[in-house]
Amino acid sequence: MAQPTLEANLRQLLQEFTAGDPMREGVLWTNLSLRELSRRLLALGTPASRRTIRRLLRKLKLGCRTARKKKTMGHHPDRNAQFDNIARLRREYEAAGEAVISIDTKKKELLGNFYRRGTTFTAETVETFDHDFGSAGQGKLIPHGIYDLMNHHAHIHLNASHDTSELSCDSVALWWEQAGRAANPRATRLLVLGDGGGSNSATHYLFKEDLQGLANRLGLEIRVAHYPPYCSKHNPIEHQVFPHITRACQGVIFHTMDIARQFIEQAKTTTGLRVTVRTMEHVYQTGRKYAADFKHNMKILFDDHLPKWNYRAMPELT
Numbered sequence: 001m002a003q004p005t006l007e008a009n010l011r012q013l014l015q016e017f018t019a020g021d022p023m024r025e026g027v028l029w030t031n032l033s034l035r036e037l038s039r040r041l042l043a044l045g046t047p048a049s050r051r052t053i054r055r056l057l058r059k060l061k062l063g064c065r066t067a068r069k070k071k072t073m074g075h076h077p078d079r080n081a082q083f084d085n086i087a088r089l090r091r092e093y094e095a096a097g098e099a100v101i102s103i104d105t106k107k108k109e110l111l112g113n114f115y116r117r118g119t120t121f122t123a124e125t126v127e128t129f130d131h132d133f134g135s136a137g138q139g140k141l142i143p144h145g146i147y148d149l150m151n152h153h154a155h156i157h158l159n160a161s162h163d164t165s166e167l168s169c170d171s172v173a174l175w176w177e178q179a180g181r182a183a184n185p186r187a188t189r190l191l192v193l194g195d196g197g198g199s200n201s202a203t204h205y206l207f208k209e210d211l212q213g214l215a216n217r218l219g220l221e222i223r224v225a226h227y228p229p230y231c232s233k234h235n236p237i238e239h240q241v242f243p244h245i246t247r248a249c250q251g252v253i254f255h256t257m258d259i260a261r262q263f264i265e266q267a268k269t270t271t272g273l274r275v276t277v278r279t280m281e282h283v284y285q286t287g288r289k290y291a292a293d294f295k296h297n298m299k300i301l302f303d304d305h306l307p308k309w310n311y312r313a314m315p316e317l318t
Contacts, residue, residue, distance in 0.1 A: 006046040010056055013040055076228045082309055083234070086225050089191055094150060097186035102147040102193045102236040103172065103200060105163050106156070106245065109254050112137025118250025128253060141260055143245075144168060144199075144280075146175040147237040151183045152272055154241040156264055158257055159280040165207035167284045168199040169214040174278060176218055189221045195232045202226040202309055208300050209290040215313035226309040244269055 013032070032040070034050040041048050048056075076082075093100050109116070114137060115128040129136055139160045144167060146155040155178075157171045172192070181187075196202040215222045227235055248267040254260045261277045268274070303310040 006041065006048055006052075007056060007059075009041055009044045009046045010037070010048075010053070011060070012044075013037060014060070014062070076230070078306055078309075079228045079231065082225075082228050082306055083231075085306060085310065086193060086227070089223070089225055090149070090193075093189065093191045096189075097184070098189045098191065099180060099184040099187040100149045100191045100193070101172070101175070101180075102149060102240075103168065104145055104195060104232070104235055104237050104242075105168075105199060106143040106145055106242050108163070109141040109143075109260070110134055110137050111139055111141050111160065111254055111257060111260075113253060113255060116249070116251060116253060118252070120251035126253065138256070141254060141257060142167070143260075143264070144171040145237050145241060146171060146180075147241050148175075148180065148183060149236060152274070153179070153183065154237070154245075154267075154273065154275045155179060156245070156275060156277045157280050158261060158264075158277065159282070159284065160257065161283045162286050163199045164284045164286060164288070165199050165201070165204065165210045166288070167280070167282075168207070169210040170280065170282065173214055173217055174280065176220075178278065179276065187220075189223065190218075192222060192224045193235060194224065194226055195235055196226040196229055196309065200224070200226075205295060205298075206288060206290045208298060208311070208313070209294050211313045212299060212316075215315045219315050221312055221314055223312045224310070228309070241267075241273065241275070244273060245275065 034053050037053050038048060038050055041053070090100055110132060113128050114132050120126075134140065142159045142161070142163050144157045144159065144163070146157070147153075148155070155175045157174055159167055161167075172190075176190075180190075192200075194200045200207055211222060211224065232238060244267040245264050249260070249263045252259070252263050257279060261279065265275055265277045299314055299316060301312045301314060303312075
């Protein structure tokens with residue numbers, strides 16, 4: 001009779017320390033460890049090893065799992081239409097030998113002796129601060145990324161001030177002047193794929209003003225195609241570049257920007273991905289406003305099809 005009593009006591013404990021998913025009947029989880037369950041069962045007069053408890057938990061369909069980010073937060077009605085539009089634009093630009101890039105800012109990192117997830121081979125134990133107080137470090141590292149799809153070459157530009165539309169446009173300019181022009185010698189136009197928010201927000205006129213300045217500076221027609229809301233994971237740089245950078249830097253403490261640069265540059269894939277890292281020393285200010293007459297005089301040309309996500313900045317002749 002020991003087994004039925006043990007199972008009954010375990011069920012009793014789980015009733016007190018188990019949460020459930022209100023959307024799916026029968027999906028439960030407990031926050032008690034096997035050790036803690038064993039201790040509590042002993043107190044109830046039914047001792048059990050962790051192996052036995054694990055077996056009973058499986059019987060009750062309670063597994064040890066981690067949460068997965070799989071549920072979309074929304075579905076925009078124009079989602080599929082914009083994906084079709086982006087695919088069409090990519091085919092058109094690639095066939096004509098024009099430049100196509102994907103841009104985004106990777107997760108910001110604290111610079112200093114702060115813990116970072118992952119393991120590394122070290123001769124001694126690595127000790128970091130036990131709290132992530134930014135004031136104890138050297139600021140935040142902002143890695144802005146440019147992924148040249150035609151050449152399978154990523155360019156990460158590091159800055160330690162603020163993630164602004166000016167930084168985003170300066171990052172594109174740095175890529176073009178240092179590598180993009182030479183890598184895409186036939187290009188007279190540039191297609192930029194990006195998320196709908198952040199430093200290259202689809203709704204901010206400040207980004208459009210900086211984009212116009214970028215087009216003038218480079219002498220290129222720059223077309224922007226934004227991914228719909230809740231679809232940033234489909235941005236090519238998100239799944240073709242950033243995961244490899246994360247892997248190359250896991251467990252490394254970013255004491256300085258130079259250390260971050262060294263390890264980010266080591267990101268490679270068997271399919272030939274290359275990563276080049278440069279630093280941007282300029283200090284970018286927040287709170288900037290676009291010119292009072294910009295909306296009235298802007299030269300941004302919006303597409304007839306889904307204009308909120310698709311537009312062009314034409315270089316102004318001087």
